[in-house]
Amino acid sequence: MVTAAVSSHTQPASFGVDSEVGALRAVMVHRPGPELDRLTPANAAGFLFAGVPDPARARDEHDAFTAALRDRGVEVLLLGDLLVEAIAHSGAARIQGIASAVHVGRLGARLAEELSRHLRGLPAPELGRILTAGITFDELPDIAVSAGGSLVRQMYTGAEFAIEPLPNLLYSRDSSFWVRERFAISSLARRARVREASLVDLIYAHHPRFMGARRAYESRVAPVEGGDVLLLAPGVVAVGVGERTTPAGAEALAESLLTDGLAHTVLAIPIERPGAFMHLGTMCTMVDVDAMVVHPAIRDGMSAFTIRSDDNGGVVASGARPFADAASDAMGIAGLRLIDPEIASATTSPGTWDDSSNTLAISPGVVVSYRHNADTNRRLVDAGVEIIEIDGAALDVGHGGPRCMSCPLARDPL
CATH class of the missing domain: 3.75.10.10 (L-arginine/glycine Amidinotransferase; Chain A)
Structure with missing residues (x-):
């Protein structure tokens, strides 16, 4: 994989764009x-x-x-x-990324809470991968869901997305x-x-x-x-x-x-x-x-x-x-x-x-x-x-x- 030489310690460059054709x-x-x-x-x-x-x-x-x-x-x-580096650098970035990806309206409150908890504990590269590539119901980890399991988890087919890819x-x-x-x-x-x-x-x-x-x-x-x-x-x-x-x-x-x-x-x-x-x-x-x-x-x-x-x-x-x-x-x-x-x-x-x-x-x-x-x-x-x-x-x-x-x-x- 080709990667950019970007370090979380790199000093900010001067960014700005005033045309479509400037160098x-x-x-x-x-x-x-x-x-x-x-x-x-x-x-x-x-x-x-x-x-x-x-x-x-x-x-x-x-x-x-x-x-x-x-x-x-x-x-x-x-x-x-940049996404992985931001997540590794900032707990707020991690929370923001998870909040944008885990939707209570799709997963239900219990499954959404358990999945969010699981994602908060992942290494930055793995979380970055899920935030961009998504995760299917088949790929969900064996996270605990209270009181007899999640209806959402049981009714969705395994190949459907709990978090959609981008x-x-x-x-x-x-x-x-x-x-x-x-x-x-x-x-x-x-x-x-x-x-x-x-x-x-x-x-x-x-x-x-x-x-x-x-x-x-x-x-x-x-x-x-x-x-x-x-x-x-x-x-x-x-x-x-x-x-x-x-x-x-x-x-x-x-x-x-x-x-x-x-x-x-x-x-x-x-x-x-x-x-x-x-x-x-x-x-x-x-x-x-x-x-x-x-x-x-x-x-x-x-x-x-x-x-x-x-x-x-x-x-x-x-x-x-x-x-x-x-x-x-x-x-x-x-x-x-x-x-x-x-x-x-x-x-x-x-x-x-x-x-x-x-x-x-x-x-x-x-x-x-x-x-x-x-x-x-x-x-x-x-x-x-x-x-x-x-x-x-x-x-x-x-x-x-x-x-x-x-x-x-x-x-x-x-």
């Missing part, structure tokens, strides 16, 4: 673990996967991905390592994101993913590496997912509004960012084809300071509502305009270059999920892209963009590209 210095990713082995043809759709990926191949592909980042000088922090941890962009020097914990819309945010919250709150890091956007009143948030330029944040981030969530995020001075403009972008585009990041990603790869199925109709502070200390949203015009004005550039990915994605049925629009910039004009998007990669090269190709046939089964798999922690300012 990437540190990133948090999740190497696929035993949670991916939990997927079956019967449960994959419930966990939001298009099928069952080959876990060994997914791990090999992810190792190659992180190796490519390290080769370019990026510090790679593995979420699984295979979507692979897509670490969704559960948190950074805006300038602050981090935001997402409010995830799908039940299969809700607990991911609590684990990432645990890491930021209790791992010494993030000591002193400040939060942005603490509201959880409506869903906002990190995959819908793009930092177009310093002070300019785009938020996709669709099946994962709601209008109320986008408005609450905008109010928070504007009030805290983390942005001067927020663009709310309707995602007009729910199901075809899960997040804004599956529609488009920045590849240079003035260039974006945009799926041709939505390029011409893409619009944006502009949200700014008003004179009374509140915020106001203007009417929708063509996205490229609204973005260029907010970014203070003459024009935003829009590059089409491969045409096949637009002419086949929605959900081809090759993630040709989902690239990760590691510096201006240098991006990581899946090798299977050969036509898109050629188009980007023709536009002057350097491509670092990685294999991703197994990684892409869960509907996510290189950007989806990455939560940038530090980028050089533009």
Whole structure:
């Protein structure tokens, strides 16, 4: 297993992100673990996967991905390592992780109490594994349950989950994101993913590496997912509004960012084809300071509502305009270059999920892209963009590209 050199005694680094393309210095990713082995043809759709990926191949592909980042000088922090280190460092982290995983409504009060007691006594690596990979009723230890046993324990079949796995941890962009020097914990819309945010919250709150890091956007009143948030330029944040981030969530995020001075403009972008585009990041990603790869199925109709502070200390949203015009004005550039990915994605049925629009910039004009998007990669090269190709046939089964798999922690300012 490839591990990140992260010690619980490491002094906090300077974290902060003000764009999608500034030179990437540190990133948090999740190497696929035993949670991916939990997927079956019967449960994959419930966990939001298009099928069952080959876990060994997914791990090999992810190792190659992180190796490519390290080769370019990026510090790679593995979420699984950070989780275990936080639990080992802090009793409060242990309690928080267990509380988020053990649900009385599913297990009943007696079984939940006994399971929580058992988990509190586990070594940090074993507890970290259960919090990410889950545990079935068959795998429950022989813990005592008072007064004749637990009805829940007896009625659930052994292969059902007492604690569900989190295979979507692979897509670490969704559960948190950074805006300038602050981090935001997402409010995830799908039940299969809700607990991911609590684990990432645990890491930021209790791992010494993030000591002193400040939060942005603490509201959880409506869903906002990190995959819908793009930092177009310093002070300019785009938020996709669709099946994962709601209008109320986008408005609450905008109010928070504007009030805290983390942005001067927020663009709310309707995602007009729910199901075809899960997040804004599956529609488009920045590849240079003035260039974006945009799926041709939505390029011409893409619009944006502009949200700014008003004179009374509140915020106001203007009417929708063509996205490229609204973005260029907010970014203070003459024009935003829009590059089409491969045409096949637009002419086949929605959900081809090759993630040709989902690239990760590691510096201006240098991006990581899946090798299977050969036509898109050629188009980007023709536009002057350097491509670092990685294999991703197994990684892409869960509907996510290189950007989806990455939560940038530090980028050089533009």
